[in-house]
Amino acid sequence: MQLSAEQRAADLALLQLGRRLRADGYRFTCVTPATQAHNNARPEAQQAHSLRDVFGWNRPFAEQLLCADQLKQMEVAAILNREGPWLRSNVRWSSLDDMLLLHSGFPTQETDAVFFGPDSYRFAQVIHDHLQHRYQPVQHAVDIGCGNGIGALLIAQAARHAQVTAVDINPKALRYTAINAALAGVANLSIEHSDILDGISGNFDLIVANPPYMLDARERTYRHGGGALGAALSLRILEQAIQRLSAGGTLLLYTGVAIVDGRDCLLEACRTTLQGQQWQWHYRELDPDVFGEQLLEPGYDQVERIAAVALSVTCNPGTDSADERTM
Missing domain, CATH: 3.40.50.150 (Vaccinia Virus protein VP39)
Structure with missing residues (x-):
């Protein structure tokens, strides 16, 4: 599979983000879309307060929640969306045993979305x-x-x-x-x-x-x-x-x-x-x-x-x- 230089840089940034999350002890169990939507609809879930909120529940977050290096990696990886004053990741990471697995953000609306659940x-x-x-x-x-x-x-x-x-x-x-x-x-x-x-x-x-x-x-x-x-x-x-x-x-x-x-x-x-x-x-x-x-x-x-x-x-x-x- 041939990748452009831009894609290779983006994938390296995603890998570095994943390694940083694993080093930080990040874990998240991915649920069904209906359960994800239910959890995210709760009043206290309208804004991310942790890495699990950002990269698991896929909630909007304030820029100061992540360090500058993480934000830079997200920009290089082209996974950082701006929604007014908030930011949101368009990918998630979920855990299975000792593995950390990258997959598409919520909701998985894109025709080429990569599912995990x-x-x-x-x-x-x-x-x-x-x-x-x-x-x-x-x-x-x-x-x-x-x-x-x-x-x-x-x-x-x-x-x-x-x-x-x-x-x-x-x-x-x-x-x-x-x-x-x-x-x-x-x-x-x-x-x-x-x-x-x-x-x-x-x-x-x-x-x-x-x-x-x-x-x-x-x-x-x-x-x-x-x-x-x-x-x-x-x-x-x-x-x-x-x-x-x-x-x-x-x-x-x-x-x-x-x-x-x-x-x-x-x-x-x-x-x-x-x-x-x-x-x-x-x-x-x-x-x-x-x-x-x-x-x-x-x-x-x-x-x-x-x-x-x-x-x-x-x-x-x-x-x-x-x-x-x-x-």
Whole structure:
């Protein structure tokens, strides 16, 4: 990924800001947009009083709240917005275990916004659980639609010898992933622009993905899953990723499903796609009801609920290789 001199300077400033926040002991747990809006609507939250208010809750702040060096870095990074007498950051930092992760400011209205939130924490737990119980070491892994890179970073930290690739169609996501990797001190991570795995060579013993799964009228990259009720991208990833699994390799897909009249369209697709002895798979609901406010949006008239689900698909050893399956 080629960056201009201006972009490189901006990304270095973001990295330095992240390092300063970590050194200051900054931590913030990112919440849903609805919870963020509720907290920020409280009378006492109309102005930032701490670093968490500035870079977590994303509240307007007075210039004197930050030191001159921090303000200068924000200006170089082009993340400092002026709103009358107030300033506001257009990025946030959130924490997960010992990692500090850069992502887009609130609200995430831009078409190229880089999302991080409760889905990211659930996705991380799915990866962590898999790595804890995996007997075969990870050698070659990829995070499809990496966003701010959380999936790739978790794998790269847990398997320092592995070759880990983070791919996304959003250039800003790739930039933020690179910054987060540098902040985490991860060296075994490569970053590539790709639609799913287009242009990415080789097979993988671990593929992870946390795709968008909503119908979004503005078709924002981080949110819009396309097709029937936002399921199209999840289905494309399932169909394409299993063709790139090595024998014994696993796909971990964390996503959401719109449940209509008690039916789960993704589960039905899995039963069709994953027939035969070649695959060992497991599907479960992690949360039966997420983003309930989405049911008020156009296209969701018949949707009962949106469930967060996790799919694990393993290519059984001894079956045809991934290369043979793609011939």
